[in-house]
Amino acid sequence: MVKFNIEGLNIWFGQIHSIKELRMEIYANEILSVIGPANSGKTTFLRMLNRLNELEMNFSMKGKVEFDGQGIFTFDTEVLRKKIGMVFALPLPLPLSIFGNVAYGARMHGVRQKKKLEDIVEKALQEAYLWDEVKDRLGASAFKLSGGQQQRLCIARTLAVEPEVILFDEPCSGLDPISTAKVEEAMRKLKQHYSLVLVTNNVKQAARVGDRTAFFLSGELVEIDKTEKIFTMPSDTRTDEYIRGKFG
Amino acid sequence: MRNPQRTEKIAFFFLFLATLVIALPVGLVVIIIISKGLPAINWQFLSDIPRQGMRSGGIFPAIMGTVYLVTGAIIFALPIGLLAAVYLSEYAKDNLLTRVIKLAIVNLAGVPSVVYGLFGLALFVVFFKFGASILSGSLTLGIMILPIIITASREALESVPYSFREVSYSLGASKWQTIRHIVLPNAIPGILTGTILGLGRAAGETAPILFTVAAFYLPQLPKSIFDQAMALPYHLYVISTQVPNVDEKIRYATALVLLVLVLCMNLVAILIRYQFRKRKKW
Numbered sequence: 001m002v003k004f005n006i007e008g009l010n011i012w013f014g015q016i017h018s019i020k021e022l023r024m025e026i027y028a029n030e031i032l033s034v035i036g037p038a039n040s041g042k043t044t045f046l047r048m049l050n051r052l053n054e055l056e057m058n059f060s061m062k063g064k065v066e067f068d069g070q071g072i073f074t075f076d077t078e079v080l081r082k083k084i085g086m087v088f089a090l091p092l093p094l095p096l097s098i099f100g101n102v103a104y105g106a107r108m109h110g111v112r113q114k115k116k117l118e119d120i121v122e123k124a125l126q127e128a129y130l131w132d133e134v135k136d137r138l139g140a141s142a143f144k145l146s147g148g149q150q151q152r153l154c155i156a157r158t159l160a161v162e163p164e165v166i167l168f169d170e171p172c173s174g175l176d177p178i179s180t181a182k183v184e185e186a187m188r189k190l191k192q193h194y195s196l197v198l199v200t201n202n203v204k205q206a207a208r209v210g211d212r213t214a215f216f217l218s219g220e221l222v223e224i225d226k227t228e229k230i231f232t233m234p235s236d237t238r239t240d241e242y243i244r245g246k247f248g
Numbered sequence: 249m250r251n252p253q254r255t256e257k258i259a260f261f262f263l264f265l266a267t268l269v270i271a272l273p274v275g276l277v278v279i280i281i282i283s284k285g286l287p288a289i290n291w292q293f294l295s296d297i298p299r300q301g302m303r304s305g306g307i308f309p310a311i312m313g314t315v316y317l318v319t320g321a322i323i324f325a326l327p328i329g330l331l332a333a334v335y336l337s338e339y340a341k342d343n344l345l346t347r348v349i350k351l352a353i354v355n356l357a358g359v360p361s362v363v364y365g366l367f368g369l370a371l372f373v374v375f376f377k378f379g380a381s382i383l384s385g386s387l388t389l390g391i392m393i394l395p396i397i398i399t400a401s402r403e404a405l406e407s408v409p410y411s412f413r414e415v416s417y418s419l420g421a422s423k424w425q426t427i428r429h430i431v432l433p434n435a436i437p438g439i440l441t442g443t444i445l446g447l448g449r450a451a452g453e454t455a456p457i458l459f460t461v462a463a464f465y466l467p468q469l470p471k472s473i474f475d476q477a478m479a480l481p482y483h484l485y486v487i488s489t490q491v492p493n494v495d496e497k498i499r500y501a502t503a504l505v506l507l508v509l510v511l512c513m514n515l516v517a518i519l520i521r522y523q524f525r526k527r528k529k530w
Contacts (some may be wrong), residue, residue: 057342078420080420109420
């Protein structure tokens, strides 16, 4: 099933042409890895999907982006972003308690009853493999957690609003290998219920968790295919050079 | 000939000297006012009305007048200043109108206080026919401290990391929800700092209340916001220059009361700010 359908997408920030004639699809229940060097448009692509780009002053775009067969600009931003969650590059807890962080989205969408919020928080923390580590101190500041825990808290916070798609923007760039492994483990489990888009600078990570992999270079989609294919016999030499570490 | 250790010592000497020069007047002001004023302070001085042409008795009406005026100014200026600051820092697009408004606010901060006094006289006392009253005085003082509150609030709002807003938006929160639940709570300490500064200024200024509210001699408490009132800074001015043969002790005691009053008001705001700072954890 197609979640996102993108055709002829161009994005500019002022004079800079960040995404050029992008055409691709994102399916339900897959992990799509997006790799590419810095300034290749990966993050811009990701922030297009939940319309965060338009917060920038000089953003302009052309083309078609459809979510569940409907143009993303026909949605209210609040509704769209509720369906499309995002986990940022750095662990960014809000200055609230652990509970407050996970409950934030639900509260903003009108959930008031304490019992219901507690259920949502527990479920989300369990899905993000954090529940056992924090269940005794839900009232503590989220900043008291370690980096890896904070990132899983951010995943839980995203899950708590029950999105259909989760966007990961280099979620492990600030984490140690063990925390990274835990986050990746969480992602693999999440795939059963959600579509995941993972932007990563770590080519090995893309190979480990991605069902399909897209390679971006200077704003162009060079290649998108099954991950095994991209990593064994890519059809474009630039992909081959990038994943073998010849540049990047 | 270069001797780094010696230059170090010379530099240290001048830096320290400059710091001392700053601290000295502050210390002297406090010491002089306390040593000359404290002997005259007693319960009667704080709670009685002025007697014998303000040469004896107390300054209670002036204390209460200042409290009313400052409270009124804050009630008026804080909500308006805060809402304007939220608009300017969160909603306003960077266009000509916004820039003109920002420029106007900066300039408002530079207007001499006596000009506010005349403005208050023309607008509130005469045009709106509030007369010389606590309402006119509070509004005049409120306008005077608006730029202070707006500037401090804007800085406080803008110092809340942008990433918090992005996170909030990414969870589907609306702009107002984001401001209400994430930005404002974290900007409160800075907003209170601005309020403290404004409060001190409002309590101490004489010129803006001169034409709008201050009574020369009014040995009773005001009954409504449309009454005139005495106020500490103006009372101090009166007994220092307009009334002959006032005991020096009484003048310094009045100054001391004004100083302590402002400090007390600041203290309340500082305590509230401290409570909020404890919660700030990024």
